[in-house]
Amino acid sequence: MQDCFQLNEKDKRFIRLRKSIKQLKEQRGALIAVLHQAQEIYGFLPEKLQEHIAEELTVPLSEVCGVVSFYSYFSMKPRGKYLIRVCLGTACYVKGAGEIFAELSERLKISIGETSADGKFTLEASRCIGACGLAPVLSINDEIHGRLTTADTVKLLEAYRQRRSGDA
């Protein structure tokens, strides 16, 4: 059942994590803030990482895991290089976001929460990113794209496919 992820103390990411835990530790109720940092650094929150956080913050592991499983922002699975989040909020839904999602799902051959075989794309849904005026919208990592049609989406996907590593 347990994933095979191991923490490496010499890893640069580990050093970064240690630093942010040190900073946040004093803050009351720091768990969620630390999880945000840890996910930002490692990309996901595997079991070993959660154990480490539980240990450092002296919070029960069950509580850490309960929190991670509650919030949709936290993921225990590694994500692809590009995280595509199609907004399925109301404004986007009535403007056809469902079809955009279906198109992406079909093209990438993955369903919600999954990562494409080449490890490039992870497909997720989000619930409104506040750009409803441009519905339908989706975000790819930090970039938001609005006023989409299925055709635009296909083009967009191709554009990201072509991007060389490094210019993420």
Next chain:
Amino acid sequence: MHKQEARKSHAKIKSINDLAKIKESYKELLSMRMAGQQYGKIFASKRSALAKKGVTHQLLICRGTGCDSSDSKGIRDALKKELQQAGRSESVAVVETGCFGFCRLGPIVVVYPGGTFYCRLQKNDLREIVDEHICGGKVIKRLLYHDPETYEPHRQAEDIDFFKYQERIVLQNCGLINPLVIEEYIARDGYLALANALNSQRAEIIEAVSQSGLRGRGGGGYPTGRKWKFAHDAVGEEKYVVCNADEGDPGAFMDRSILEGDPHSVLEAMAIAGFAIGARQGFIYVRAEYPIAIERLQVAISQATELGLLGKNIFGKSFEFNIELRLGAGAFVCGEETALLRSVAGFRGEPRTRPPFPAISGLWERPTLVNNVETLANIPQILLKGPRWYAAKGTEKSRGTKVFAIAGKIANTGLIEVSMGTTLREVIFQVGGGIPNGKKFKAVQTGGPSGGCLPERMLDIPIDYETLLAAGSMMGSGGLIILDEDDCMVNIAQFYLEFTLDESCGKCPPCRIGNKRLLEMLTKITAGKAAEKDLALLAELCTQIKAASLCGLGQSSPNPVLSTLHYFREEYLAHIVDKQCPAGVCKELLSYGIDQEKCRQCGLCKKVCPVSAISGNAKAIHKIDAQVCVKCGECAKKCKFDAISRRRS
């Protein structure tokens, strides 16, 4: 994200006088943006500081989330480049602002003096603006907003219907000031209300808020003054002020715009609240989906702290107030105040029953005032202009203005602020410009997942808390989703249920299991598998979920079903009895057929059909076997001759 303009660091502000000095030094910059045509006179006069510095123009460019996604960052960079090439970098200031409200038209650049409103810009338009407008003084008609009906170009924002009917109090600074420069906020009388408050009695402040009639904009509409009084009266060594910036309602983005465009108004209000109730610590719980808002809040907090407007000894008084940010992590229920407080404390966002109310026992069991972003953003204005001024707007029970996000099947999607009591029709047809593409209006959904859908015949009701509630919907945070004839009301109800089920915390069975069962029933209906008697059970389940659920999420989750069942019963019956989806949305009730007149026997459809439902060959006609067809729609997509039609069976 974009860098902050280099800002001189200032000495701490200790008095109203210090505040006034800053205001004075930024006054002209702002009056150029506001005075419109009359600005010319000031500029011409010898007193003009800007003229002395050689600043002739200001270009306001929207850097809100909406416009950023239409690449307003690229536009800014390109604009700066053009200005440099034209040698106008010094004399033309580029000011990055928050959302104008008309995000659909982004990227937007407004040229001052004069306030010429250019929209939907592309990079190659910018040279023209610099050459023709800035240097040549000519307005470029092509880039103006054109009325969709009359095709008339409108030069200024104020000429456009979308802006014309608005009354901006909360949004007064959005799209006008640079949110990253605290001095611009101060120049708009920012922090003056706080300075005044610190010179008055706590009871007076609370009384003023009460008199204004302001009610919570987070959805519940609870009188803000009364809430402040409870928090003030509560005993506790330590108290907290928490700003609810979770804005979970999909389709609503007013809080986001305020935080991005005018973050100091919220900080100032929190400090005032802190003083009024006796708190020294504030928290802003902001959703992680709003990175720009988060960044601007961080900058705003650090600037306010730097100037001594937050921290110890504010305005030289013994009052101390600090604000920390807490990030959400993707849970709609965390907008509910007790869940929010659990989340601020780092736990699963599970609501608890009230009483005790947060004002008595909230964060870490201490008295906690929870207010919404928009509620707070009203406070400085109310205190500056007086509660009577505010109370004079709106209706008897719902005073002031309200910001609405209009989206969906409407011409002018965006953010507007109008007086309470404006009718739905005015908002949708005057400000919103009606339904595009010649389609017919069907319903407006207000109040998000907790609200309801209102039909055409309810359009003339005034928007206020009680009227919407009586109509079976609610104010909620102010999201208005407009639906047209292509939307299926059962499908919309199903959509909302999917949302609430996904976002239910799972603590109590009526919501956790009830909404699941509700969704299953709706799915049965949209699949044409329900019987008429199921409607009674559906309604019964709705009633019980509302009655027995622990928190507002479950207590209101059946509203989309109940309101559609009430106003659009015939659509439910069409699905159940006639096995038809009148709007042609519900997949399983559609049937595909080939129009023999149009078909050219090309065979493409046959190739793509995943279940080989299509027969025919080059000579024989192509036909779809309805028994086999799984209604995937692939064939219709592929046919180049538009021969395959989707019918409401």
Next chain:
Amino acid sequence: MNKTGYSRKSVKPVVSLTIDGQNVQAVQGSTVLESARKSGVNIPSLCYLREVNIVGACRICVVEINNLPTLQAACVFPVSEGLVVRTNTKKIQDARRAVLELLLSNHPNDCFSCSRNLNCELQALAHELNIREIRFTGDKTSIPMDTDSAAIEREPEKCILCYRCVSICSKIVTANVYTMLNRGFKAFAAPAFNRSLADVSCTTCGQCVTVCPTAALREKDQTAAVWAALADPDLHVLVQTAPSIRVTIGEEFGMAYGTVMTGQMVAALRKLGFDKVFDTDFTADMTIVEEGYEFLEKLQHNGPWPHLSSCSPGWIKFCEHFYPEFLSNISTVKSPMSMFGALAKTFHAEALGIAPEKIFVVGIMPCTAKKYEAARPELSDSGMRDVDVVLTTREFARMIRQAGLDFVHLAEEDFDTPLGVSSGAGTIFGATGGVAEAAIRTIYEHLTGEELRQPDFVQALRGMDGVKVANIKILDKKIKLAIAHGTGNARLLLDKIKKGEEMYHFIEIMGCPGGCVGGGGQPILAKKQRWEKDRDYRMDRADALYRIDEQKTLRRAHQNPAVWEIYRQYLDHPLSEKAKKLLHTNYFRRGKF
């Protein structure tokens, strides 16, 4: 016992409210549910568990309050002056039934083959609310069972998310094993990552099992293994019963809390076919002798202090996970059960001339942790498992029912000798404070030559306060004692010791609140609403043990002639080489997670 600051009570003002038209006085800070029940109005409840779980989750206890538009959960709604409560309107009935039907619509309809059949709070509630039809149907939760732990099984599909296990394990046990996982329809109670209970820091105390309203949590049923052993003609099957079983087994057959059923219990065991019926009280006496000598040695060398008791496996595992720094302070003496097992397969085997492999030892215990203890590999000093199968009181009752015995009316019988002879000291092991009292009786007499007669001191050791402390002067030595029951209380105590705030010579720790009378294997009586009773049912059970003790002539462990007989014949003397090999053990540091 307030001196230590471990518990606090204060007087609160009274308010008056109206419940169903009746005027009711209630203490400020209490809830509508509590005050209604006090005044004879029974509001049905499901998730509520007095003093443990007050979360308002299940919505069964909803009532109408004032003119509030939504129904309110009585179990969490605080009383206040002038409140008007209605508990039984049509609206309320409809809502309660709908909520229950929804719960049942996501529940396996397994009652026939369910361990909680006829003793299930969910089932009882369905009966109480007269559910005759489940109108709602749809997908059900589907999550596999967890059967890896030696002690406890989980069946998440029967979980109704009442939060009781989460609360008891975090607040009372403080092992923090459970959390709610996921959210919405996908939520359920489980250890982190839905790991097996065998892979987390579970003490196996079984407290969660005793509070779970359904069969979602339950002991690992091993009755089949015992039936098989009994049916095997080659095996010599021995049974030992823990001190507390005799005062709790009756509850399974309709007797009141704290009914003494020793004779019937022995008779039932003989009828079930056990070859010998022995008493764990015997090895409890032996424990006192061994541990007494161990303690006297420490007294001579002045330490290391504190000396911690070792007979509760729930506590031992707790210490191994969370306080490994105290492991070397724990007495190395085995628990009475394991001591018994070791002697049964050595001394007893030799005495009877039976090959130890042919001896099958069954323990009837109040405890799920004993199932785990019996499976510990180091407890095999006889060359094989010391104890073959542990049954809880509940499983024992199942065997009695299965055999069709009329338990209550069985003619009383006596234990077999010699491993069935015991003193009152051994018997009170079953209640919190009992081990300490038994030990001091012996130590005192050993050092002074006189019988301990200090009623005040003895009283201080008894009762249900979470942490009890008492001092006793023996000759020139002042001995400080502390007693904690429930590992949460142990945590409070150990933390203070760790910080150097307090020091004790002798500490008794029991894993379960109340000691073994509150054990995780004891009868669960859903319909008796034991949690709603004002008086702690564990007090009733403990009092019964003290009554047995009082009625005995043999009241001090070292007076037990059978104990000395074994030393004479087999073990030489307390703490001898042989005694150390057979009667002592060691402990292991285990991960926090």
